[in-house]
Amino acid sequence: VKISDLRTPAFLIDLKKFQRNCRRMIEKARKLKVRLRPHVKTHKTIEGGRLQLGRELDGITVSTLAEARHFSEAGFEDILYAFPLTPDKLPEALHLTRRCREFHVLIDHTEAADHVERFARRHEETISCYLKVDSGYRRAGVDPRSESAVQLAGRLADSRWVRLAGILTHAGQAYSSHTAAEAAAAAEQERRVMAEFGERLRDCGIEVVVSVGSTPTACQVESLSGVDEMRPGNYVFFDKFQVDIGNCKTEDCAATVLTRVAGVYPDRSEIIVDAGALALSKDPGATHVQEAPPVFGSVAGRPEMRVAGLSQEHGLIRCEKNTRVDRIRIGDLLEILPNHSCLTAALFPAYAVRQEDRIVDRWIPVRGW
Amino acid sequence: VKISDLRTPAFLIDLKKFQRNCRRMIEKARKLKVRLRPHVKTHKTIEGGRLQLGRELDGITVSTLAEARHFSEAGFEDILYAFPLTPDKLPEALHLTRRCREFHVLIDHTEAADHVERFARRHEETISCYLKVDSGYRRAGVDPRSESAVQLAGRLADSRWVRLAGILTHAGQAYSSHTAAEAAAAAEQERRVMAEFGERLRDCGIEVVVSVGSTPTACQVESLSGVDEMRPGNYVFFDKFQVDIGNCKTEDCAATVLTRVAGVYPDRSEIIVDAGALALSKDPGATHVQEAPPVFGSVAGRPEMRVAGLSQEHGLIRCEKNTRVDRIRIGDLLEILPNHSCLTAALFPAYAVRQEDRIVDRWIPVRGW
Numbered sequence: 001v002k003i004s005d006l007r008t009p010a011f012l013i014d015l016k017k018f019q020r021n022c023r024r025m026i027e028k029a030r031k032l033k034v035r036l037r038p039h040v041k042t043h044k045t046i047e048g049g050r051l052q053l054g055r056e057l058d059g060i061t062v063s064t065l066a067e068a069r070h071f072s073e074a075g076f077e078d079i080l081y082a083f084p085l086t087p088d089k090l091p092e093a094l095h096l097t098r099r100c101r102e103f104h105v106l107i108d109h110t111e112a113a114d115h116v117e118r119f120a121r122r123h124e125e126t127i128s129c130y131l132k133v134d135s136g137y138r139r140a141g142v143d144p145r146s147e148s149a150v151q152l153a154g155r156l157a158d159s160r161w162v163r164l165a166g167i168l169t170h171a172g173q174a175y176s177s178h179t180a181a182e183a184a185a186a187a188e189q190e191r192r193v194m195a196e197f198g199e200r201l202r203d204c205g206i207e208v209v210v211s212v213g214s215t216p217t218a219c220q221v222e223s224l225s226g227v228d229e230m231r232p233g234n235y236v237f238f239d240k241f242q243v244d245i246g247n248c249k250t251e252d253c254a255a256t257v258l259t260r261v262a263g264v265y266p267d268r269s270e271i272i273v274d275a276g277a278l279a280l281s282k283d284p285g286a287t288h289v290q291e292a293p294p295v296f297g298s299v300a301g302r303p304e305m306r307v308a309g310l311s312q313e314h315g316l317i318r319c320e321k322n323t324r325v326d327r328i329r330i331g332d333l334l335e336i337l338p339n340h341s342c343l344t345a346a347l348f349p350a351y352a353v354r355q356e357d358r359i360v361d362r363w364i365p366v367r368g369w
Numbered sequence: 370v371k372i373s374d375l376r377t378p379a380f381l382i383d384l385k386k387f388q389r390n391c392r393r394m395i396e397k398a399r400k401l402k403v404r405l406r407p408h409v410k411t412h413k414t415i416e417g418g419r420l421q422l423g424r425e426l427d428g429i430t431v432s433t434l435a436e437a438r439h440f441s442e443a444g445f446e447d448i449l450y451a452f453p454l455t456p457d458k459l460p461e462a463l464h465l466t467r468r469c470r471e472f473h474v475l476i477d478h479t480e481a482a483d484h485v486e487r488f489a490r491r492h493e494e495t496i497s498c499y500l501k502v503d504s505g506y507r508r509a510g511v512d513p514r515s516e517s518a519v520q521l522a523g524r525l526a527d528s529r530w531v532r533l534a535g536i537l538t539h540a541g542q543a544y545s546s547h548t549a550a551e552a553a554a555a556a557e558q559e560r561r562v563m564a565e566f567g568e569r570l571r572d573c574g575i576e577v578v579v580s581v582g583s584t585p586t587a588c589q590v591e592s593l594s595g596v597d598e599m600r601p602g603n604y605v606f607f608d609k610f611q612v613d614i615g616n617c618k619t620e621d622c623a624a625t626v627l628t629r630v631a632g633v634y635p636d637r638s639e640i641i642v643d644a645g646a647l648a649l650s651k652d653p654g655a656t657h658v659q660e661a662p663p664v665f666g667s668v669a670g671r672p673e674m675r676v677a678g679l680s681q682e683h684g685l686i687r688c689e690k691n692t693r694v695d696r697i698r699i700g701d702l703l704e705i706l707p708n709h710s711c712l713t714a715a716l717f718p719a720y721a722v723r724q725e726d727r728i729v730d731r732w733i734p735v736r737g738w
Contacts, residue, residue: 007434007738008457041681063682065376083682084631086643087700088377108632111699139683140632140641172680262453263477263509272509274455274738278715282651311541312410312711313432313452314508330480331456342681346647347715349737368718369376369643 001359003258003352004333009279010258011348012335013043013237013363015355017254021235022051025218032224037061037080039213039233042342044365045351046074048236059102061213061231065092068103070366077101080211082168082231084108084132084140087115094123104165108132108141110152113162120161129156130168130211135193136186137172144197150204157206166209166228167201169194174216178289180246187217195226216247237341240298244286256300256335257344258352259315266325270308271317275336277310278347285339300335307336370728372627372721373702378648379627380717381704382412382606382732384724386623390605391420394587401593406430406449408582408602411711413734414720415443417605428471430582430600434461437472439735446470449580451537451600453477453501453509456484463492473534477501477510479521482531489530498525499537499580504562505555506541513566519573526575535578535597536570538563543585547658549615556586564595585616606710609667613655625669625704626713627721628684635694638687640674644705645682647716654708669704676705 003012029036038052041063049060049071059078062068068079069092077100085093085105096103107113107129120127131153134141142149156164171190177183190212198210212224213231215238224230237255238248257279263272284294296315297307304323309316315336319325338344345351345365353361372381398405407421410432418429418440428447431437437448438461446469454462454474465472476482476498489496500522503510511518525533540559546552559581567579581593582600584607593599606624607617626648632641653663665684666676673692678685684705688694707713714720714734722730 008455009738083643084641084699086377086629086631088629109699111633115699138637139678139680139685260455260457262455264480268507272453274452277650277652277712279738281646282653282712283646284651284653309508311508316508330453330478330484343646343651369378 003354003357003359006258006352006359008258008260008333009275011345011351012256012258013351013353014254015353015360017252018048018236019051021238021252021254022054025052025232025235026054028218029230032221032230034224034227035059035229037211037229037231039063039082039231040067040071042233042236043345043351043363044070044367045363046071047361047363049076052236061233064369065089066366066368068096072096072100080104080130080231082106082130085112085116087119090115090119093127094119094125097125097127102128104128104130106130106132106168107156110155113152113156117159117161126161126163128163128165130166131156131164133167133169133194133197135169135171135190137170139172141169144193149197150200153201153206154204164206164208166211167194167197168211171212171214171217174214175241175245176288177216177245180220183216183245183247184220184222187221190217191221191224191227198226215242216245219247234342237345239341239344240337240339241286244289250337253337255341255345256337257297259334259336261328261330261332261334264325264328264330269319269321269323269325271319271325271328273315273317273334274313275315276313278312279344280307280310280315280336280338281340281343281347282310283340283343297336297338300337302334372723372726372728375627375721375728377627377629377702378644380714380720381625381627382720382722383623384722384729386621387417387605388420390607390621390623391423394421394601394604395423397587398599401590401599403593403596404428404598406580406598406600408432408451408600409436409440411602411605412714412720412732413439413736414732415440416730416732418445421605430602433738434458435735435737437465441465441469449473449499449600451475451499454481454485456488459484459488462496463488463494466494466496471497473497473499475499475501475537476525479524482521482525486528486530495530495532497532497534499535500525500533502536502538502563502566504538504540504559506539508541510538513562518566519569522570522575523573533575533577535580536563536566537580540581540583540586543583544610544614545657546585546614549589552585552614552616553589553591556590559586560590560593560596567595584611585614588616603711606714608710608713609706609708610655613658619706622706624710624714625706626666628703628705630697630699630701630703633694633697633699638690638692638694640686640688640694640697642684642686642703643682644684646679647681648713649676649679649684649705649707650709650712650716651679652709652712666705666707669706671703
């Protein structure tokens with residue numbers, strides 16, 4: 001199959017770039033002397049997960065129980081479910097605990113600890129967990145400077161039915177950076193906060209894995225002293241957001257949306273393509289480093305074009321004034337670099353994997369929760 | 370199954386409200402003396418399509434060929450594929466033409482007409498089409514005041530291999546209205562432009578169906594003189610956007626996202642829920658009538674809460690300052706009214722259909738293109 005045979009819109013993965021991004025992160029982790037526990041949420045495919053890990057099926061990070069099931073069934077034996085556990089999800093967490101060599105849940109609250117402990121005791125099974133720490137993102141996690149954080153860690157470490165495997169953070173604030181230097185500073189903050197908290201716990205006799213992770217910090221960090229593992233995910237594809245904050249180059253981006261021109265309007269320098277909000281997502285991208293109004297994607301090799309608007313199935317591309325829009329033909333193929341590849345990938349039932357202009361494979365992501 | 374047994378996030382359809390919204394639109398079309406050719410793109414389910422049509426399987430509108438296939442296989446015999454046709458999709462359009470009693474494609478350009486005509490001639494089959502008209506939205510469509518629009522209509526009407534079935538517009542500009550009165554004005558503009566263009570064609574001896582459609586205009590329009598059919602879609606669910614522009618009441622909204630509290634942060638009056646961007650979409654809603662920054666949904670029965678931020682799986686809900694956030698429990702169920710139900714529904718592999726707090730059915734939407 002050639003690219004030009006695909007039904008559009010289609011999600012294209014450039015296999016060589018995907019492999020290169022995976023290899024680079026494996027090397028980076030090796031250089032930093034930390035374990036790579038890659039996040040698979042960006043692509044949600046077994047094939048992608050294998051490439052992220054390299055030679056062996058080692059630990060991964062997932063964002064949903066649907067991912068956990070899917071990867072567990074494919075033979076992945078060490079899975080960290082990195083979303084704060086709610087009590088309704090305990091039966092499936094127990095099932096995965098029994099099925100996998102290692103399965104870890106995430107906790108950031110004594111109430112959640114109560115739920116896990118009661119459930120584990122009732123089923124006479126130890127449930128392994130990571131303690132979620134807020135290193136500055138202010139989304140979820142305990143405050144690592146607080147006394148209550150140490151108390152919660154101590155309680156989990158002492159529990160007969162819970163195993164405290166690690167402490168974990170996600171420096172989401174790195175996505176607000178304007179430059180690679182700012183992301184490097186966020187990475188150093190992430191490292192320092194977690195290393196210090198790990199040290200405090202060690203002083204209390206609690207030994208845990210110290211885990212950090214985000215693509216901007218993983219790409220820009222220069223030292224991970226005091227840290228044991230990292231969990232980046234987006235780096236497999238990268239996207240326009242990562243380009244815009246200086247975290248990668250356009251040629252590193254491994255995922256694009258293939259689309260066809262469906263309408264041509266020379267009088268207003270606009271065209272319509274068959275990739276709308278259901279193919280690209282309405283993620284506005286790195287608005288903090290862009291001019292307003294938001295652009296929903298750039299067009300590969302066509303700097304004069306930008307995705308200016310999206311409705312359900314229509315993508316509106318605005319061209320610079322002097323563009324010969326009348327020369328654009330209905331049916332012409334374009335490739336759009338999406339703002340946020342995680343959200344874009346999730347909209348496609350299958351990915352077309354390319355080498356040059358040939359489609360060499362088809363990856364099916366897992367969906368739902 | 371009870372609502373509280375559902376894995377969250379879940380897409381909930383209130384069956385009675387859905388049925389009532391469908392009945393009201395059927396009655397509205399009857400009162401306006403136009404045919405209702407409902408758009409099924411909002412829900413993409415056979416069950417929903419049947420309720421939209423009422424007693425008989427009559428004409429529908431679809432936004433993708435995947436929908437066309439799916440509804441055709443379920444016995445729907447008159448399908449309008451209301452997205453400008455690209456030449457690669459002609460083989461499937463031909464297949465659907467042969468399979469359905471009526472199948473119509475959409476054209477707004479002479480180049481597309483060339484493609485359809487050549488393909489139809491080669492396969493000795495007449496392909497039926499609607500001419501897309503721009504009634505002020507400036508997305509796709511011919512300018513109805515232009516000479517070229519009449520010429521294109523004439524050429525399609527005269528072609529041996531193409532049948533010009535109708536002229537069609539979508540008054541998307543009605544979504545920019547601030548009040549029901551403004552939407553009513555947009556509806557009257559939509560009606561007038563199309564009725565006049567239909568009249569111009571009739572003067573040239575061209576008889577066509579005159580088709581209009583959008584939920585705000587369909588809800589607010591008072592006369593459709595000179596129009597033959599209407600194609601609203603979103604009205605089956607409605608959503609926060611439609612409430613915000615004054616087009617429906619909150620109690621008319623038939624779709625919500627069920628979610629559970631996963632984190633509680635009283636010191637910053639925030640909670641985390643398990644419905645993120647992959648459950649709600651990042652549609653910013655009716656930003657032209659809202660305060661900035663955008664809100665990604667409201668919480669049913671909890672006016673003190675608003676969805677202030679979304680990452681892939683995390684929804685961040687900010688509560689008014691005096692809220693007793695410490696009384697919110699991990700695992701508590703909340704229902705979020707999404708900004709844009711079309712984009713939200715598309716994120717779920719299945720919908721849970723409720724009556725009161727019981728789940729009475731499970732609808733599976735079609736996906737992809």
